[in-house]
Amino acid sequence: MQPSTPDVTVERPTIAAVVRPALPAIGLYVLFQLLAFGVLWLLSWKAGVSPGRFVGAFDGSWFQAVAEHGYSQPITPGPDGTPAENSLAFFPLYPALTAMLGLVGIPTLPAALTVTFLAGCAAAWGLFVLxxxxxxxxxxxxxxxxxxxxxxxxxxxxxxxxxxxxxLVAWTLVALARRQWLLVGVLTIFTGLTRAGGGALIAAVGIAAIVALFRREDGWRPLACGLLAPLGLLGYLAYVAVRTDRVDGWFWLQNAWHMSLDFGSFTWIQAREGLTSNASSWITVTALIVLGAVALQLWTWCTRMPLPWQIYGTITVLIALCSSNFFQTRARYLLPAFVLTVPLALLLAKLPNRALAILLPAGALVSAWYGAFLMAIVHLNP
Known part of the structure; x- marks a missing residue:
């Protein structure tokens, strides 16, 4: 008789064990958000207004309206055919999550800020893993x-x-690197329901799926992923098309904010004015941010990174710089292009901790001042 082999049980790691390595990243994320809010509070105090006036203002007021009332606002074109501002321009996932917290009695603004906070921690975790x-x-x-x-x-x-x-983008790219194709497809659906910029991720996932199919990797799963990925974005655009009775309904609604694709002409004009004329200080700072983003984009092309990262980052930067109106929002539009920070992270990782302890808080203070200055002093949406 052969001796019996003992059963070997493989213990799955606990949630705490999985999260623990990311705690420094999540902790620093929370710390720098508190620092940024402190700067907003100080500039708001200087301007004689409450910082609470800003955290739920601008686009935030639209998201809260959707969370409370859904897309019940009527569509009212003006005499020239230009639509009035309408909540249908704002994608549904964020207000839906806000509304879900409202079901347990949390008021709308605290619920929205809770979604923002938890999503930010999840983003920091995902970026750490990436x-x-x-x-x-x-x-x-x-x-x-x-x-x-x-x-x-x-x-x-x-x-x-x-x-x-x-x-959503960070965890989608994590799943893509691990070739979890069905999870990638589902996460990309949700990304397409969050912002129009989710189209950049759909393109990256679609190309990755095509490459896998040509290489005959993972069977039918890349094809299923490629078919699933655009459903969220296309589904919402189709819903808006039905509501507006226009195939280009969502893009038509953007005219209410004078937003359109202009291939970068507006950004170029504003950046040139900010750098060459006696323009407002915020225009000059924003122009420098745009130039910095272009330089970082070129740097990323010279850095060896996974192809989906490159595709997603490049398309996101193009979307950010090729839209018209609201020049000051370029920094926000560039925020999802976290791929731009990869070369910097690789460079800064070589520095000692004492140098990072100076550079990172200094950068956080400058960034926080810029955003708070726009809102509290210039009275512009960030």
Missing amino acids: GRDFAGPRVGILLAVLWSIGPGGPVLHMAYSESLLVA
């Missing part, structure tokens, strides 16, 4: 921190959907 798997835990922490202290970072403590978008 960076760790790419170049080690130190790069993972820096990737999460650099994203959170970017010039568009103030919306990460406001009722905005950028944190939710980045959380």
Whole structure:
């Protein structure tokens, strides 16, 4: 008789064990958000207004309206055919999550801020995992921190959907690297229901699926993923098309804010004015941010990264810089392009901790001042 072999049980790691390596990234994310809100409070106090006036204002008021009333607002075109501002321009996932918290009695604004906070922590966690798997835990922490202290970072403590978008994108790319195709498809559906910028992720996932099919990898799963990925975005655009009775309904609604695709002409004109004329200080700072983003984009092309990262980052930057109107929002539009921070993270990872302890808080303060200055002093949406 052969001796019986003992049963070997493989213990699955607990949630705490899975989260523990990401705690420094999540903790620093929370710390820098508190710092940024403190700067907003100080500038608001100087301007004689409450910081609470801003955290739920601008786009946040639209998201809250959708959470409370759904898309019940009538569509009212003006005499020239231009539509009035309408809540249908705002994608549904963020207000839906806000409304779900409202079902347990949480008021709308605190519910929206809770979604923002939890999504931001999830984004920091996902970015840590991306960076760790790419170049080690130190790069993972820096990737999460650099994203959170970017010039568009103030919306990460406001009722905005950028944190939710980045959380979904980050975890989608993690799943894609692990070839979990069906999970990638489902997460991309939710991304398409969060913001129109989810189209950049759909393109990255679609190309990755095509490459896998040509290489005959993973059977039918890449095809299923590629078919699932655009359903969220296309589904919402189709819903808006039916509501507006126009195939281009969502894009038509953007005319209410004078938003359109202009291939970068508006951004170029504003950046040139900010750098060459006696323009307002915020225009000059925003122009420098745009130039910095272009330089970082070129740097990413010279950095070896997974192809889906490159595709997603490049398309996101193009979307951010090729839309008209609201020049000051360029920093926010660039916030989802966290791929731009990868070369910086790789560079900063070589520095000692004492240098990072100076550079990172200094960068966070500058970024927080920029966003708070726009809102509290210039009275512009970030």
